[in-house]
Amino acid sequence: MFRKAKQNRIFQDVVDQIQEAIVEGRLKEGDQLPAERKLQEEFNVSRGTLREALRVLEQKGLIEIRTGVAGGSVIRGVTTEQVSESLALLIRYQKVPLSKLAEFREGVEGIVAALAAERATDEDLARLQGLLERAGDCLARGESFWDSFLRTDEEFHLALAEMTANPLFITVLETVYHNIHTYYERYLPMEEAVLRQNHRDLEDLVAAIAGRDSRRAEELAKEHVRRFNARMEERGIA
Template identity: 60%
Template sequence: MFKAVKQNRAYQDVVEQIQDAIISGTLKPGSQLPAERELKESFGISRGTLREALRVLEQKGLIEIRTGVSGGSIVREVNSEQLSENLGLLIRNRTVSLRDLAEFRKGIEGGVAVLAAQRANEQDKAALRALLAEAEGYLKQGRRGWDAFIRTDEKLHMALASISANQLFISVLESVYLNIHTYYENFLPREKRVLQENFDDLSGIVAAVEAGDGERARELAQGHVDRFNAYMEEKGPR
C-alpha cells in the first residue's frame, strides 16, 4: 500500500500517501492503520518522523490516535463536517483577514445565489418572502431590532443555500454564519442605515431569485458582501 519516501520531505510524503489512501477508500473508515513498526519499514523513516506525520493527519481530522492496549491510529470518515469545523475555528478566532473572508464569501454566496435562482420552486420563494417580511419587522424597530434582524439575515442566507441543494455550499455557509458574529460585533457599525442597506440588498437578491435571474442574483449577492466588508474595514484590521 505504501512506498519509501524521499528523505528531504519525509513526513509530508507520509501524510500525502496515507491521506490519498483514505480519500480513495483504500483505507476504510473505522479501520486501523498498520502497526508503527510496519509503517516505519514501509516508508523507510524514523519513529519521530512517523509520529509527526500521524499528528498532522489527526489535526486534519483524517485519523484518530487512540492510546492504551487497544490503541492505534483509526481512520475517520471523511465528510464536510471536518471542513466546517476547521473553517469555523479560523473565523471564530479572527485568524482570517476581512479581505480574505470577503473574497471567500463572494465566491460562495455568488454561486449559491445563481443556483437558488435556477432551482427555487414556489414554496422556496414563499419562504424567502416570509423571511424578508420578518426582517422588515425588525428593521422598523431600529437599533432595538439589530440582533434579531441579523439572525433573520443569516436565516435568509441559509435558506438560499438550502435552495441551491448543494451540500458543500450548505455546510460551508453554516460554518460561516455560526461564527461570523465575532466580526460583526467588533467591526460593523450598529446603525439603522446599515440595517436598511442590508434589507435593500436582501430584497434585491430575493427579487432576482424569484425572477429566475441568476446573474443578477450573483451580482447583488457579491455587492452585498463588498458593501458590508467595506464598513468593517473602516473600523477593523485589513
C-alpha cells in the same frame, strides 16, 4: 499497501502515503491501520518517526488514535470539517482583512444567489419569505432586536447556499456566517437606516429568485456585499 518511505523526506512521506490511501479510498472510514510494528516495517522507519506522522494525520482529522487493548489508528475519512475548521479560525479571529473577506464573499455569494434563482423550489421560496418577514418583524420591534435581525440575515444567506445543493458552497458559507459576527461587532454601524437598507436588499433578492432571474440575483447579492463592506470600511478607517 505502503512502500518504504523516501529517506530524504521520511516523515512527510509517511503522512503523504497514508493520506493518499484515504483520499483514493484504499483506506475507508472505520478501517484500522496495521499495528505500529507492521507499519514500521512497511515504511522502514523508526517508531518515533511513525508516531509523529500519525499525530499529524490525527491533527488533520484523518485518523483517530485510540488507546487501550482494542486501540490503534482508525480512519476517520475526508470530510468538509477539516476545511471549515481552519477557515473558521481565520474569520473568527479576524486574520483576513475586511476588504479581502468582502472580495471573497462578493464572488461566492453572487454565484450562490444565481444558482438559488435557478434551483429554488416552492418550499425554498416559502422559507425565504418567512425569513424576510421575521427580519422585518425584528426591525419593527426596535433596537433591542437588531442583533436578532443580523442573525436572521445570516440564516437567510445560509438558506441560499442550501438551495444550490452544492456541499462546497454550503460548507464555506456556513463557516463564514457562523463566525462573521466578530466583524459586524467591530465594523458594522448599528443604525436603523443601515439595517433597513439590508432588509430592502433581501426583499429585492427574494423577488429576483422568485422570478427565476439568476443574472439579477447575482448582481443584487454582489451589490449587497459591496454596499455593506463600504459602510464597514468607513467605520474601520474612522
